Amino acid sequence: MPSLPLIDFSPFYKGSEADRAKLAATITEELTKHGAMRLINTSIPVETIEEGFKWSKKFFSLPLEEKAAIPNERNADPQRGWSYVGSENTSKLDMLENDGLEDEKEHFDHSSAGDSQFPSKWPSESSIPGYRQYMEDLLKKCHVVGREVLQNLEQGLGLGQGELLERCCASPIIDELRMNYYAPISTEKLNTGKYRRAWPHTDFGMITLLFQDDAGGLEVQDRFSSKPDAFIPIQHEHPTEVNVYISNSLEYMTNNHLKAGLHQVTTPVNMQDVENGILPERQSIACFIKPRREVNVGPMKQFITPERPRAYEDLTGLELHRVRVGKLYGVAASG
DSSP, rough: OOOOOOEEHHHHHOOHHHHHHHHHHHHHHHHHHHEEEEEEEEEOOHHHHHHHHHHHHHHHHOOOHHHHBBBBOOSSSSOOEETTTTTTHHHHOOOOTTTEEOOOOEEEEEOOOOOOSSOOOOTTTTTTTTHHEEEEEHHHHHHHHHHHHHHHHHHHTTTTTTTTTTGGGGTOOEEEEEEEOOOOOEHHHHHSSSSSSSSOOSSSSEEEEEEEEEOOOEEEEESSSSSSOOOEEEOOOSTTOOEEEEEOOOOOOOOOOOOOEEEEEOOOOOTTTOOEHHHHHHHHEEEOBBTTTSBBBBGGGOOOOOOOOOSOOBHHHHHHHHHHHHHTTTTOOOO
């Protein structure tokens, strides 16, 4: 079954100028075609990824009352803390018909220690010692890789140096790291059509970095299929693999030149014909690389042409975030 190719990122660190130019062109082509790509050999080593999943499992194994003590408030602000199963309904984001559709996952979201505007919530250090330190360190590592991907896009799109990076906040980091946990679930329940691990959706920031385990089920929209609901399975194949998605803010900035990657988490291909089976638990780690909250994420002038007229009005990064999260939770995007 076809999938997206694995792109080796190591030439960015140790390749020649020609190697780096070729990499930038490949990354830009892949993200333009699919809104998504698969990278290997970034600066985040396999040991760090594996340890991240171990910490995630420890967190989601905490007693319910400890997780419930740091709830994510279901408003239009950046998400912080723990969200229970069913709290987030991604079908409201990009699907026209979504009555009664539910997501089967719980998640934990945080930002950096420097984000005082929307401070993170943490479990007590005594209940899970070392968790906060590790998660904040992992966010820093993801932030670096996210900026490196944007640097490649600048080159591949023919933009000036820093034209994307200056829109991405480096200090303090306001990116968001999310730990996702999907409990075991029966194929019988999923086959009712009401439940999915995550319904088709796009993300809110500039780009998303996503690490997944071996459970399967992740899919990205097949833009070249004659079927409007066709998706391409993205199975985890390489220990350092990270999936990258174009997200809404960059879609706006490039006036739809780069379209946000629609993706979902559904029943893995090898279990789609099983009537009475159990999908194993699944984990993923997502880093949402965000634009500065005050920066204009409306179309950049380079992407407005007679052939591609302005598709979006001007608004700030925080305003766009609040519009999208407000839609997710069915609340007004005020403030």
